Amino acid sequence: MCGICGIACVRGQADLDRLGAMSETLVHRGPDSFGEYADGPVAIAARRLSIIDLETGDQPVGNEDGSVHVVQNGEIYNYVELRRELERNGHVFRTHGDTEVLVHLYEEHGERFAERLRGMFAIAVWDARRRRVVLARDRFGIKPLYYRHVDGELAFASELRALPRGEIDHDALAAFLAFNSIPGPLTIFQDTAKLLPGHVLVWEDGVVRSERFARPAPVPADETRGDDEAELVEELRARVRDSVRAHLVSDVPVGVLLSGGVDSSLLAALAAQESSEPLRTFSIGFEERTFDELSDARLVAERYATHHRELVVRPDAALLLPALADAFDEPFADSSALPTYLVSQLAAEDVKVALSGEGGDELFGGYYTYVADLLAARVAGVARLARPVVERLPSSSARASFDYKAKRFVRAAHLPPLERHHGWKEIFSSDARAELTGDGNGFDPVDVLRTRYAETAGADELARLQDVDLGTYLVDDLLVKTDRASMAHSLEARVPYLDTAVTNLALALPRRLKVRGLGKKVLLRKAAEPLLPREIVHGKKRGFSIPAAAWLRGDLEPFARETLASDRLRRQGFFEPKAVTRILDQHVSGREDLSRQLWGLLAFTLWHERHVERTPTSPGGTLVRSVAA
Numbered sequence: 001m002c003g004i005c006g007i008a009c010v011r012g013q014a015d016l017d018r019l020g021a022m023s024e025t026l027v028h029r030g031p032d033s034f035g036e037y038a039d040g041p042v043a044i045a046a047r048r049l050s051i052i053d054l055e056t057g058d059q060p061v062g063n064e065d066g067s068v069h070v071v072q073n074g075e076i077y078n079y080v081e082l083r084r085e086l087e088r089n090g091h092v093f094r095t096h097g098d099t100e101v102l103v104h105l106y107e108e109h110g111e112r113f114a115e116r117l118r119g120m121f122a123i124a125v126w127d128a129r130r131r132r133v134v135l136a137r138d139r140f141g142i143k144p145l146y147y148r149h150v151d152g153e154l155a156f157a158s159e160l161r162a163l164p165r166g167e168i169d170h171d172a173l174a175a176f177l178a179f180n181s182i183p184g185p186l187t188i189f190q191d192t193a194k195l196l197p198g199h200v201l202v203w204e205d206g207v208v209r210s211e212r213f214a215r216p217a218p219v220p221a222d223e224t225r226g227d228d229e230a231e232l233v234e235e236l237r238a239r240v241r242d243s244v245r246a247h248l249v250s251d252v253p254v255g256v257l258l259s260g261g262v263d264s265s266l267l268a269a270l271a272a273q274e275s276s277e278p279l280r281t282f283s284i285g286f287e288e289r290t291f292d293e294l295s296d297a298r299l300v301a302e303r304y305a306t307h308h309r310e311l312v313v314r315p316d317a318a319l320l321l322p323a324l325a326d327a328f329d330e331p332f333a334d335s336s337a338l339p340t341y342l343v344s345q346l347a348a349e350d351v352k353v354a355l356s357g358e359g360g361d362e363l364f365g366g367y368y369t370y371v372a373d374l375l376a377a378r379v380a381g382v383a384r385l386a387r388p389v390v391e392r393l394p395s396s397s398a399r400a401s402f403d404y405k406a407k408r409f410v411r412a413a414h415l416p417p418l419e420r421h422h423g424w425k426e427i428f429s430s431d432a433r434a435e436l437t438g439d440g441n442g443f444d445p446v447d448v449l450r451t452r453y454a455e456t457a458g459a460d461e462l463a464r465l466q467d468v469d470l471g472t473y474l475v476d477d478l479l480v481k482t483d484r485a486s487m488a489h490s491l492e493a494r495v496p497y498l499d500t501a502v503t504n505l506a507l508a509l510p511r512r513l514k515v516r517g518l519g520k521k522v523l524l525r526k527a528a529e530p531l532l533p534r535e536i537v538h539g540k541k542r543g544f545s546i547p548a549a550a551w552l553r554g555d556l557e558p559f560a561r562e563t564l565a566s567d568r569l570r571r572q573g574f575f576e577p578k579a580v581t582r583i584l585d586q587h588v589s590g591r592e593d594l595s596r597q598l599w600g601l602l603a604f605t606l607w608h609e610r611h612v613e614r615t616p617t618s619p620g621g622t623l624v625r626s627v628a629a
Contacts, residue, residue, distance in 0.1 A: 002059060003029030003487075004071040005157035006044035006124050008133045010206040014043035022155075022162040023047055029073070029158060029487045035059050037069050042126050042133060046071040049352065049490055050252070061099045063107060064092055067128045070102045073158050074121030074143045075494065077246040082116065106134070111200055114138075115213050118246075118500055122158060122195075132204040139214035140359070140498045141184070141197030141475040144483055148192045152206025156195075159484075161329035165612065166190040171443040173331075173574065173604075177428040177436065178445040180333035180600045181477040188330050197475055216470070216503055217456055218463035224510040229523075232513065236505060237527040243499040244270040247355055255280035255351040257343055257493070258308075260296030262521065262528050262536055263357030263366070267496055269531040271355060272304035281306040282347040282354070284339040286313050286547055299533045311346050313339060313546070318559035325606035327488040332607075333427075333600035334477050335548045341485040348489035356486075358478050359497035362469045363506035364524040365462070365514030368405065369424040373465055374515060376413040376420055386410055394590060407592070418453045421465045422446055425473075427596055436579045448472060462511050549595040553588050560584060563602055572608050575601065 003026030007014045016038055023045040030047030037044055037060040046059035062069045079098035091104040105113040106125050111134055120142035125134040137145045147156040148163045157163055166189040172182050184194035195201055198214035248254050256268040258281040272279040281301050285294035294310055301308035324337055347354045361367050387410040412423025452471045456464045486493040513523040525537050552560055566577035587594040
């Protein structure tokens with residue numbers, strides 16, 4: 001795992017001082033070593049977190065004659081097999097790690113080299129003979145890669161903070177307000193973009209072109225797997241085990257971020273069985289009863305005799321929010337980033353690598369929104385009649401409360417499938433965004449979802465909606481959260497569910513093996529049954545969500561009012577102070593749960609201070625009440 005960056009100029013020499021400054025901003029991603037390579041107008045660099053080949057794995061890595069050099073952020077899980085193949089073809093290796101495989105694979109296959117890779121990666125190749133730079137990002141977007149192409153010059157980096165800041169992109173701001181994250185290729189700054197998952201970008205003579213090399217997608221509805229259910233259960237368990245085994249390959253200790261839900265618990269069970277030493281597991285808990293799942297995580301830890309550590313979070317999140325704003329160099333408002341940040345900090349005290357369960361819900365049908373998608377198609381008329389009554393329900397601060405879900409349901413049930421699916425989780429509607437910003441700029445963020453949705457015509461309707469989540473919510477929210485929160489503590493997070501060994505099966509499953517009635521993740525739960533306690537397999541959905549609604553009605557309210565004070569909002573110039581105050585007052589009064597909206601406004605305001613205004617903030621504190629072995 002590393003942080004990578006580089007510069008490619010049309011003329012002159014690449015500025016090594018500038019490259020060094022870019023690299024310095026990424027030191028948290030790779031504190032173990034630094035390397036750079038310059039060749040006239042092109043220079044590349046890497047900050048390394050040593051995971052595999054601790055002695056000879058430094059980057060950049062070149063081929064035999066020095067005509068190709070590579071830097072990468074990530075891990076290639078099939079590098080041993082690829083190395084054997086390349087050696088048979090006459091390539092000579094000097095190191096034992098996975099990065100050198102990329103050099104020779106590029107020599108063999110050119111721009112199409114990424115098609116052969118099993119893993120998570122963001123890669124940059126400098127081809128001196130052809131005078132071109134090739135960037136590649138893994139098919140699910142697990143690892144980030146940003147780039148800026150202005151006046152023929154290409155600059156790229158693992159994080160946005162390493163690139164020059166431009167003007168705020170108001171389309172990106174509108175998308176942030178709709179989703180609480182920013183979908184690619186947009187970034188918060190103009191002239192800067194995210195390389196999309198499964199894409200390569202080629203720079204030659206100041207011109208860039210990009211194309212997709214992989215697009216995981218659900219199979220057509222008439223081609224889903226019709227095998228016997230018991231056989232599919234065994235196949236899925238074997239595939240997840242194979243992926244976990246591959247993700248455990250490391251020259252340093254590996255742990256598991258354990259939420260107490262079926263996804264991470266299954267990973268922990270399989271990792272414990274595949275490990276030669278006791279597995280290390282790490283969990284988060286809360287004082288609020290409906291959000292605390294430490295007892296469930298302990299069931300798994302005790303069953304597999306893991307070395308288990310826990311952390312309990314108090315509602316004094318104001319101490320840590322500035323640190324979160326610093327770790328996320330683009331506005332990001334998924335409140336579960338807070339516990340993910342903290343559990344990563346806890347894990348980094350013991351390990352350099354941790355497995356995480358991202359992707360399980362999107363692939364196997366784990367969200368209540370999927371149940372709502374299927375239910376709404378049958379009861380839209382009833383939902384319309386019930387809306388006046390449902391809207392009067394008082395707001396609860398409990399996790400996924402009935403009133404919150406019911407209000408979302410009746411408001412969106414009558415919409416077309418995609419718009420309805422977005423409606424379950426929309427943050428600010430188009431009208432609310434216009435009121436908040438005083439500007440209806442004409443950009444509709446939902447078009448990002450529509451584009452993705454249109455690509456899967458012919459697949460089952462539920463599979464199409466899952467695919468939208470895979471290509472947007474997973475990529476631009478969950479994986480961003482996991483990457484930034486873990487790398488802030490120099491911890492590599494690996495996501496075994498997003499391995500082709502697992503995804504190829506998941507994308508071919510029929511609806512009945514994902515969502516059946518009110519049941520979710522039908523096949524995955526059956527695969528987990530022999531390995532986990534019944535409470536875990538048949539329990540409610542778990543995750544690192546936080547009691548934000550209660551906190552913002554309690555100890556966090558003064559911090560929210562101070563951060564969202566009218567003078568600060570006027571200074572920044574993005575949000576109408578009166579509109580923000582109304583949102584805060586309505587939430588605190590208990591009329592409606594607007595915690596996700598408020599968290600987004602807090603996140604953007606703090607981000608702007610840290611990354612645009614460069615205003616000093618108070619030091620981040622701790623939310624730890626107790627840490628137990």
